Amino acid sequence: MRNAFKRYSIETRETPPKIKLPPKFLVKRYNNCMNIQECTVVCIYGVHRLNDDGTIAEPISELCRGCHLCVLACPKGAISVEINPEFLKLGNSYFTPDRMERIYFEAETGRVPVSGAGYGGLFAGRGFDSIWFDFSEIVRPTRDGIHGREYISTSIDIGRKLPYLKFDDNGALLSNIPKNIEVPIPMLLDAPCTVSKNLQLSVVKAAAKLDTFAIVRAEDFYEKLLSYTRWIIPRIKAEEIEKYTDLIDLSQIVEIDCHGGEDFKRLFEKVREINSSTLVSFRLPYNDKSATIAETLVDMRADIVHFYIDDKTVEQNPDYIVKAIRAIHLHLVDKGVRDQITFISSGGVAEASHIPKSILLGADAVAVGLAYHIALGCRVCYGENRLECLVEVGNGDVEWATQRIVNMMASWRDQLLEVLGGMGMREVRRLRGEVGRAMFYEELEAKVFGGDL
Ligand SMILES: [Zn+2]
Known part of the structure; x- marks a missing residue:
């Protein structure tokens, strides 16, 4: 039991990027400019400024938000605002330039990006973008978690839960309550894709600051991480469990990296023999067998199942992840065992929503x-x-990298609070599986246009 109520808050700090993204807009001023300076008056973002001698300075494209007020205000038509072709080259069709720019803003400021002129994306996309939140409760502004008028909890419990409790005739509890670990946000940090000690340390420190967990490949573990084991889930290949007994012994949660054909029960027992109190998570790829594997894991009393899909596959087929999460959840609900296991999902997460x-x-x-x-x-x-990846965390950069991650996660948590507030929900635990709080494009399309025609 926690003895004192403590409101969870994340400390954010302005942390600019090392290498800026190319600006989205290019603002150009042509030589028919007559120094009338209307642009300096209308621009609220500071793109157009004056030099010390009173003449107009070169426009600062980085500050432009694309409102085109300066273009309209200039009586000479001497200004143009265009989308920067270098910006459009960023990312891909899933991790779009706009999403990357959002992440940069979140990581720099820790704040919620304000789109200003409304939602700028496509009306509906694929995968997660085909789902809209139902904010019918937005008329109840008291449920406003960011500004704290009413507390909204984003905590979840990691671990197995019992379907029911057993008592003896005198009312004493007979059931052994399995261990649960409460984390204040429903977000963990997965292992980094590049192996760099400083990057790994930054991720772990960010997890510690957020009071959540970082998943660390056992082979990437090194001595500086030792003081953070409270926030680390070692990820161990199924065939290498014996190699990492010390690490397993230190850990509250252990993740076993599986492909799907393993003897899960044997692996589970092996880990529990080394550390009888650690929670055991099975990391598995999303595929057609995921739902039945999840059921098997519930039956053998595993604590956690972590399904993942690589982001490249999601980019090619964004609908897959949506269907996969749903199928696993519904299968376990069908079998009446959904609450008995914690289901962690990885893949396709490109923005807060x-x-x-x-x-x-x-x-x-x-x-x-x-x-x-x-x-x-x-x-x-x-x-x-x-070799070409721009993620470089030097020895002096660990604090910088840690804070960028913390800022992004703080912003994402605030956006989660906004969503919960809009839905009138007081805790994220209740959101799980609550598709009644969402609208699915496919269903709406069928309803409006008659999908069976
Ligand atoms: Zn990279």
């Missing part, structure tokens, strides 16, 4: 991967062009 979307589809928690790499400079290389 993908966290509540993963949860409403049926996951308990989400492990964040590529998004924090982008916050640190990765240009969506999928770990394939390691």
